[in-house]
Amino acid sequence: MIKEKFKSVHFWLVVGSFTLYISSMFFTPFYVANPKADIYSNSFYILLAGWMAILGGGLIPTIIWLANPLYFFGGFLILNKEKFAVIPVTLSLILAIYFTSLNSIMDGESGATTNITALGSGYYLWLLSIIALFIAAIMTFFKKAPSSNFS
Structure with a gap:
């Protein structure tokens, strides 16, 4: 009975997590001081193009963006019942929380920034x-x- 309950809670946490992640794509991730920088009003765009910040010199935003592939990799490992999953998911969480320490974000290809x-x-x-x-x-x-009993 307890084993079934554990599986149930574990399963629903993963499903709930993926549901929240997909839901987040439909909302604005953050607001910036530059009203012309409307690219930040779309979480899905940031998911797809966030890695390109490195091309404009944005090393820290690119490292923070890595929280996304770490999240998916960790989710894959959890679904395969790998104990190792705790490492990429923990790194993803640390990077996601670290985003709150940023005061500004790149505003374009030129490397200019705008305040968050x-x-x-x-x-x-x-x-x-x-x-x-x-x-x-x-x-x-x-x-x-x-x-396992190998008797």
Whole structure:
């Protein structure tokens, strides 16, 4: 009974995490001081193009963007019941939280920046999805492996 409950909670955490992640794509991740920088109003665009910040000299935003592939890699590992999943998901969570320390973000290809004025609901949904996956990864890490009897 307890084993079934664990599987159920574990499963729903992963499903809930993915649902929150997909939901976050429909909301604004953060607001900037430059009203012409409307590219930041779309989380899905940032997911697809965020890695390109490195081309304009944005090393830190690119490193923070790596939270996304780490999230997906960790989710894949959790679904395969790998205890190792806790490492990429923890790194993803650290990077997602580190984003709050940024005061500005690149405003274009030239490398100019604009101030971040507020975090949007897209960011908070994204962060909650990573937290839910982190809890699932912790549960996977501490789950006991089935014992095998070779008698």
